[in-house]
Amino acid sequence: MRDEQILDVTDLTLRFGADKSGQGGLLAVNNVSFGLNRQETLSIVGESGSGKTTIGRCIARLYEPNAGQITFRSEGGEVDLTHMSKAELRPIRQQIQMLFQDPNASLNSRMRIGDLVAEPLNIHRIGTPAERRDRVVSLLERVGLGADTVNRYPHQLSGGQRQRVGIARALTVSPRLLICDEPVSALDVSVQAQVLNLLRDLQDEMGLSYIFVSHDLGVVDYISDRVMVLYLGTIMELATRDDLFAAPAHPYTRALLDAMPSRRDGRHRKRKVLTGEIAGPTLKRQGCVFAGRCPHATDLCQREAPVLRPWARNPATSVACHHADALDLSTEETTI
Amino acid sequence: MTDTVSNTPATAAPAAEAPLAEHNYQLLSVRQLMWRKFLANRLAVLSALVLILLYLATIFAGFVAPYGPQNGKSRLSYAPPTPIQFCDDAGCSLRPFVHPVKAERSPVTFLLEFVADEEVREYIYFFERGDSYKVLGLVTSDLHLFGLRSDDARIALLGHDQRGRDLFSRIVYGGQVSLTVGLIGVLIMVMLGAVIGALSGYYGGWFDNFVQRFIETLRVFPEIPLWMALSAAIPPLWPPEWVYAGIVVVLAFLGWTGLAREVRGLTLSLKKRDFVMAAEASGASTGWIMRKHLIPNMLSHIIVTATLAVPVTILGESALSFLGIGVRPPMISWGLLLSDAFKVQVIALYPWMLFPAAFIFITVLAFNFLGDGLRDMVDPFS
Amino acid sequence: ADFNEAPMLAEQTASGALPPVEERLPANPRVLEPVSEVGVYGGTLTRGTAWLGAYLTENFTREPLFMWQLPDTSVGAPVPNLAESITYSEDGSSATVKLREGIRWSDGAPFTAADIEFYWNDIMLNENVAESFPGILLVDGEAPKLTVLSDTEIQFDFGKPFYFFEEAMASIWEIAWPKHYMGQFHPDHTDGATYDDLNQRLELQSGRGKVTLQAWMLDDYVEGEHYRLVRNPYYWKVDTAGNQLPYFDRANVEMVEDRQAVALGNTTGKFDLDSMWVGPQHLGLFSQAIQSGRDISVIFGDVPGMAIYFNFDQEDETLRNLFRDVSFRRAVSVAIDRDEINNVFYNGLLSPGGSAFSPVTPYFREEDYALWASHDTEQAKQLLADAGYKDLDGDGFVETPDGESFNIVVDVAQHDLYTGIVELIVTDHLADAGIKATMNVQDHTATRDRFDAGEFQMHVWDYEGSSFPLAQNFDELAPGAPNMPPFHPKASSDPVDPQFVTFGELMNGATTKPFEERKVDMQEASRLMADNAWIVHLGYFERPFIHNNRLGNAPKRLTRSDQVNDQPAWQAMMLFDATQK
Amino acid sequence: MTLLSVQGLHTHYHVEQGTLRAVDDVSFEIAEGETVGVVGESGCGKSVTARSIMGLLPRRIGEIAAGEIRFAARGGTLDLAQQDPLGPVMRDIRGNDIGMIFQEPMTSLNPVYTIGAQIVEAIRLHSDLSKADAWAKAEQLLERVGINEPARRAKQYPHAFSGGMRQRAMIAMALSSDPRLLIADEPTTAVDVTVEAQILALLEELKRERNMALMLITHDLNVVGEIADRVIVMYLGRVVETTTAARVFDDPKHPYTRGLLASLPSLGRRTRLTPIEGTVPGPHQRPAGCPFAPRCAQATEKCNTQPPTFRIDAETSVACWLYDDAEAGHA
Amino acid sequence: MFKNPVINRILSALFTLWLISVISFIVIQLPPGDVVSNFVRQQELISGASVPPETLEFLRQRFGFGEPVYVQYLKWIAGFPKGDFGFSVIYDGAEVADIVARRIGMTLLLAILALFLSWGLAIPLGIYAATHKNRFSDYLMSNVALFGLSIPDFLMAVVYLFIAIFVMGSDYTGGLFSEAYVDAAWSVERFWDFLKHLAVPLLILSIGGMAGTFRIMRANLLDVLGQQFVETARAKGLRERVVIYKHAARIAINPLISRLGMQLPVLLNGTIIISIVLDLPTLGPPFYRALIAQDMYLAGTVLMLLAVILLIGNLIADLLLAWSDPRVRDG
């Protein structure tokens, strides 16, 4: 069951403001391919502007990708999301739901919680009004909110509660895939933990698959099965969580880990500082996008873009680096 | 060992500080919040009341006005406001009364001079019968809020005009044009502006581009001259009702651009907001998103903009009528009434002819205050 | 040495730029009797206007062959002006006019019969020149033949008796154009000149005004803003003390916004006088101003009031029949409450009456004036009912005998007096009698256009020409048959009624008859007009005019300009600045 | 030596709904050259505390109701709470003795003046340097905070800078007059981890170099653990625990601090998180006694009264009745 | 469309220009009948002169009457480069360009002077009100501004005329000069006379314009005052005045500049109306008369010209804004 692939993304590319031929503009997602299994959590990490949100929204078909295929396996069979009209998409949408970063902005402040949670049911005209109400209440209770919340307005709830409403809302139509776009980064730690636990429990209970966008490696470490590292819209590394954190294959992954505040052996270690800043996504692309900041970059890196391929040392990991096979990045004591 | 630190000042927290009341506050719905915020703005509330009164008076103009709009007595040409008295030389009465006036032409100035006939009292009665009129164009009635029983004397709270008509009655009737021009004009404006703005914001592309250019162009035309130009082109032989409609359309035609821009901006920002994305991700159709998300969120802004557009439109109509290219007699509007006062000698000799200006001013001011109050109210969270 | 000149000119004479005053004046200058005293030289006379056209400079002074006596035109027959005398042939079918000798144009060139001939034949009668022959001079539709006998003598041949000639002459604006100046632009006189160019120069302001016979000549003109005129050094009139006129060095016309602004300007002293834009509606302003110490005077003149015209040739048959129905017209006339209008709009200065020729004419009879002129709503209803117009559907308005309802459009030009009156008539008086009518206010030119084109239903304007009925250029006002009254624009269609035909015959024949015969015919015409109510007139009234008290020689009473077909009512050349005395 | 000593600070906000006790009896000290981290969840009063020190409370809304803020200024000790916030004394202290940087690097700089001009303005405000010298110094400062080509960059406007660079420019500006205390209010919340690491490293380095005290406000315990010497934990306008950076992880005393740590996901931590139950009450619903009592598993009757600050040892004090038997002392 | 924002701006301005001419042409075409026939009738009426057929033919040729509307439009705009905008009926067939040229200067002068006056009053008041938010003075000023917005210009002008003539006994009846100075050469006295005549219309105009500007300024400044960089400026230790004027007001004025494009039409509107009432030699009176008399080339041209002035005004505003705001300047 768990190995059943429900999502398969191949060569996803999106340029904002591209011309008709799909050229020019801002390359936000560049040839991204990955798959997702049932009840699996795939995290997407990367710095701001690296295209995490964009990938999520492409899958939810909120953005039209310029190229690539998104295959979704639902109960009804296999569909290619990229080539569906809005009307065709509608039934599929029930199975793919989204959870947004800012619980404030993702709930219409003029609607009551009950209506907000019921909205997907109303849109798809599922069940009678009474059934809908029952479902809403039971879901709200499931995410830890009382039935009385139904009549409240978003501004009358705290941030954590609002995010729970968002979760309940996403779950009303029994989705199979939940795209979570930084669902906890606006929350305080104590609330964040509540929401993370909730997401985990729901996954087990309902067999959900998550695409989990985050820039907090701590959270990613906690929640994911696999992790995709993104840099300027390009996949740097795609590996299981354990592999990634134990032995990163890509220098950028290493750099991210090093920049994380963390404690080892009861002590906070000094973080390693990655020099330079993420370049603008409009930059002229030649060679590896990370070459400018990479301590291991060579002429080759400047010249030629590496392709994503299985890592020699651990074929379960894919990496886009010319030197991945040669470098040993498993410990942080690399020269930077 | 269990000494407490003694630096807690005496002013510090006594016990629970009425958390309950605060709790209630938190539970208010958006609408309640807005309502509260609105009520807190006293000028806006007052303005709303004034406007309600004015509109009521307009709807029931026939009832409120003691005389029909054309009912005049030439002998009372430019007779001043009738003083309402409770007392005179002959004593006092609980029922207010007026004295009839006699007019005589001065041999020097050739103007009429008015002398009150102190001997005669004409009492004012409420719910009197008088000129007949139609309520909302349907029911015929001749009941008036107040009036005199004899036709020898006339009551004119705000004086008489040149033809000896009661200015107050005319102002009340004039409100039917002046007050509705704003509302109807703005209604059309809202429809045009909101629809075009929302479409142009939602779909973007060439349509948006064209609409934006068009709006930009319309907006570089100074509005009053363009109004003037367009209303001057209204065929003079149209019946007054059509002319009125024409004026409304002209005013609305030029006014929608501001709203369209605003709505477009709002749509643009709303459509990127996560909750719209969320609805879209749930499979909501465009219509659904418009209905459930965009419009409710824009509505209050639209209302505010519309409210603030009403006074502009009212002023526009007044200016046009004042200049003689607005509504035409026998229709009455405040601007038209005011154009009768646009003569220095009229202001000098018959200053009450300026009363229509006071009504324009009060209405416009009230709408401005109301709009202001509504603007504050739109963002109940700020 | 018997003549005096203005100090302004004396300097130039002294410097030799101008010949002495004696040489500039004709042998027999026209001597004008001052209204009250001999004036002094200097200063600027300023008038305001709400509309600036060439017409206004002409309105300052006009110089035809004969001229009405001013300021009161009703005191007698026209007197020679440019002419010295006139002699009619035995049967009155031709006349010889002798001109004053030695009159000069304002540039010093001599004025001769050739200038008149030039204007008569090369300008007025030349098809290519955009200047048409005045209808009042036409006899049976033909222009009289002009023969130059000498530099100072001209003969006019009318083809039939035309005793009206002097009065007709006194009613036109001018009779001569400077041949030496305008000839330069005339293709018949100068090679290479074009009519196109000539036509551009016909107006006074396009340069012609600089070579003039008038008291002041053009100095500066800006369209839509002002005229500036300066004295004509060769002006050929003197006062009784031998002072060359005019008294004022300069005369200006300033354009302002509207009637109201003209009245205001006259109140505050910005303007000196007005007889054109002010009316009873400004009495309040004037009395208020006088009370607050403004040094102005109001004088009066007897003028016709407002009139309502019907379109007898209206396309719509229902309306045409209605307008041609004498009962309907009489009903309209008696439906109108003239007393109320008098009270409200005319400050009691109106003497209500119907459409009879003016009391200032010899053709006036009280009894005609009183016809169908007293307010009686019941009579109006009765008249309508008798003619078959009854309210069948109970809406308060009558329908035609066929049951058709109608709504008459009454055109009125934007006018601060008439608009109000028409509104009152339309909304109250006519409605009371059961006649449904709607007022249509438009710019003057627009209503006038509709009137001229015969595209109106009812039209409101002054009771034009009633003070001098035969001087009216009917054909100019109505594009119908020549010399037909103005209210039958498409006279080519069937006649209104037999009486109307009689009326036209009487009017047309009048000019050919000596005065006594003419008077009888005209009184009959007047009676016909009043009885048939072809025009509904409100009555003659005392119109107030205004002038600043600084003006000397201001008349005590005025004849309003239109009594004499727009002759200048003020003898502007006689006015002077009394404060300088 | 103590540089700043805040004692019994109460800061009230007068808002429409009433008076809000944003900071409610806060006491702490900062020694010279020390880095103090202030942590706590959103709305607990961290920023208000900082603003109270700076005298930058919103006029007519914020007010120091009670307490002292003693600052060892160059001329002696001053009670900042007593100063006119707009007066010359506070102006001189602001920027000169105490520098401050804010969370939002994107909006902290005036968009219409060049970076250089804004730094120069700060320099010249507190020194008599000539314009040219001030520019030279500004460039040095920019270079110091790691901005390449400072001469060129100084002439640019803020919009030409990335978020990290702006934050560095802000730091340069705050350092322009050698302050003895730098208050950094969540300086890294809005930037990426890599940039965060850069900025924290920079701050630490500068601090060491200048022997400057640093008050670092953050809600990220890890950040505090990394660079702070001491930690102040706040909850609902109160200080619940003061301790050293090392101990806050190893031996948190207050149940709230413990709760925070248990909720904190971090690298290598895969066991289920144990969040604090319940939510932070709104600022108007502050419980009568210990603010944390309603959410505290160990709460007892006693917690209905506000606990005093108990001193556990020289480095740690905690405001919790659990430590009733500990030595109560000055926090 | 195009990458370069300047080219884009110019292209869109050209497009707008074209649309302006189209709308103006539509206005010209609106009334029934053609302009030449109206002219002929009017000429005949006024001077009794008939317009010769050649002239008529020329006019018909020139303006393309009887030809399709687009040809008429093309013929009309073809005259623009030669300064030929058609002829005026009410001005006896004078060139529209001449009439307009004489009056456009005064129109602009009045509008621009009013703009300066209203800004000169509104900006300081706006700053004052914003910095004294919610106090009585702010409340008062804001409400007085609404009063200003509510009084129709034409009413103020009429009442003023009355006061001038009957209450103050002045000889003022409108116009720009006293009689004595109408034709005089420019001198100190004449200029003074001019100012005295201009004072009232200017004041009336600027009161209307001021109200709007004041409100915008106040709102903008309040907005800016809430921004982080203002706080930064305070944290530097700047005086409050410097903070407000140099840092906040400087930016709050920017949107005002870009709203210049919306201010100017308001003032032009006022100028037109006031001029009609007070008889000022601006474009107002001929425009009004032209409309009433359906003298459409004059009316249409004035309308077009006003629009073009505003377009230019907007362009200038954009340039000013770019010049004053580096964010816009650098695209």
Ligand SMILES: Nc1ncnc2c1ncn2[C@@H]1O[C@H](COP(=O)(O)OP(=O)(O)OP(=O)(O)O)[C@@H](O)[C@H]1O
């Ligand atoms: N609607 C849009 N139009 C144009 N560009 C966009 C749009 N949305 C995102 N981008 C750009 O695409 C790139 C990727 O953006 P995206 O939002 O996917 O990044 P992200 O990784 O989610 O960043 P963050 O962590 O800040 O949310 C960025 O450079 C962003 O500026």
Ligand SMILES: Nc1ncnc2c1ncn2[C@@H]1O[C@H](COP(=O)(O)OP(=O)(O)OP(=O)(O)O)[C@@H](O)[C@H]1O
């Ligand atoms: N200007 C203000 N007006 C009203 N209340 C305010 C204002 N500023 C802060 N508060 C309130 O004061 C309390 C403390 O706020 P403060 O900004 O100090 O929190 P914080 O700990 O800095 O939180 P964060 O981590 O979100 O910055 C909060 O309840 C907040 O709502």
Ligand SMILES: [Mg+2]
């Ligand atoms: Mg994102």
Ligand SMILES: [Mg+2]
């Ligand atoms: Mg904060």
